[in-house]
Amino acid sequence: MHIPVTFLTWAMAFLPIVVLIILMVTFHWGAAEASAVGVVITVITGFGVPVAVGAPLLMGIGVAPVWAVIMPLICQAWGNTFGTLAAAWDALANFGGLTAGTALYWKTAFWAAFFLWLWDIATGFIICWFYGKGKAVKKGFAAVLILSTIQGGGEFVLSQVNTTLCCFLPSLIALGAIFMLGRMKMYKDPWRLDDSPIMNRKAVTKKAAALPEGMTLVHAFIPYVFLSVVTLVVLLVPPIHNAASAFKIGLSFPKEVTGYGYTTAAVKGYSAFAPLSHASLFLFLSAVVGLVYYKSKGWIKTGGTGRVFSGSIAMTMPSGIAVVGLVIMSKIMGGTGQTIVLAEGISGVLGKAYMALAPFVGLLGTFMTASNMSSNILFGNFQMTSAKLLHVSPALVLAAQTAGASIGAAVSPSKIILGTTTAGILGKEGEVLKKVMVVAIPAALIVGLITLLAGVV
Structure with a gap:
């Protein structure tokens, strides 16, 4: 097989990505529509929601709307890769060619968790600085x-044990630690800065909606308790985990050869997954348990169940379509040789210096798609191919990819628009983007420099 790496073939391979950027950034298309066009372009040119929840809560305690959007945008990267029971990490492993349990798998998780720990610490001090500069940092x-050690450090340690739970467990512990910190001598007494630039204390906040009669905090946490118990039991009890993982689903595909002779080998059970031990099943069962429990208590009225499902479908359908489109696009690019042409072109020009740009590729993916997982799907194979061509550590490059993708969540137009919409400041996206870029771009640069230095040494 030999695909000529000329400017023309490289430009053709890059065209689907360019189309995605133009449609989403210039013409403001959604990821679902843009990815569908990207798939068409790929075939024809081929060779053969933290901010939505966090912003209103922050506004409820007096944070100014713009800053109520900025803060969750910046901080959501803490758990972006290993959060949601490591959905984005699984995408990276799948599309980056990592086999669970191998040395390369654990080494990649090591570096990814390390990069995210640095971001965890940095964002904590950044938020303090926003609130009151030196006084607030002190x-x-x-x-x-304490919290970054529990959250980021805990994720770092557990990333070498269980990637699915390495964010989930530290998050639970950190949540409890927050209540304990409130009892410490240095934090138990009220303290605030009246002239904080991010606060809007004079604003009249809306009264919270009346709680369902008889509902307590314990009742509200029932689905999360169930999720925690089921997840821990199924994933940590060996006999149960082995039994749940035994049943796998995967399709078989024949060998394919393109016009340039690029061959994709035949495979049995491609990308097989175990539905009984998959994170999606735990989340679905938790939602059902919550629905049944609240309905039995009379807190979900007649017709409420239908509204819950229709609302969920309406919210998830666009992102679901986008992910499917991106998966198809990524696989066609990989299966026809476009990914390797892109990688050979970039590696031939930049050499090992490319490692410093690896996180910016991940950042670009999330900027385009508003999803760490989608970025990993789109560029995971590309990053792995580039690392192999450059003879550098794939673990470092893939870790930089997903770390950059996590940081990129802060500058994603789709996420920013979602935040400004829920905060009631639609039209202020430019102001938000201007402030978060000052944080996100240097962070990605630092990750890139560490990646380059670690790769060279």
């Missing part, structure tokens, strides 16, 4: 170190 110093 006041919050101990809390930031």
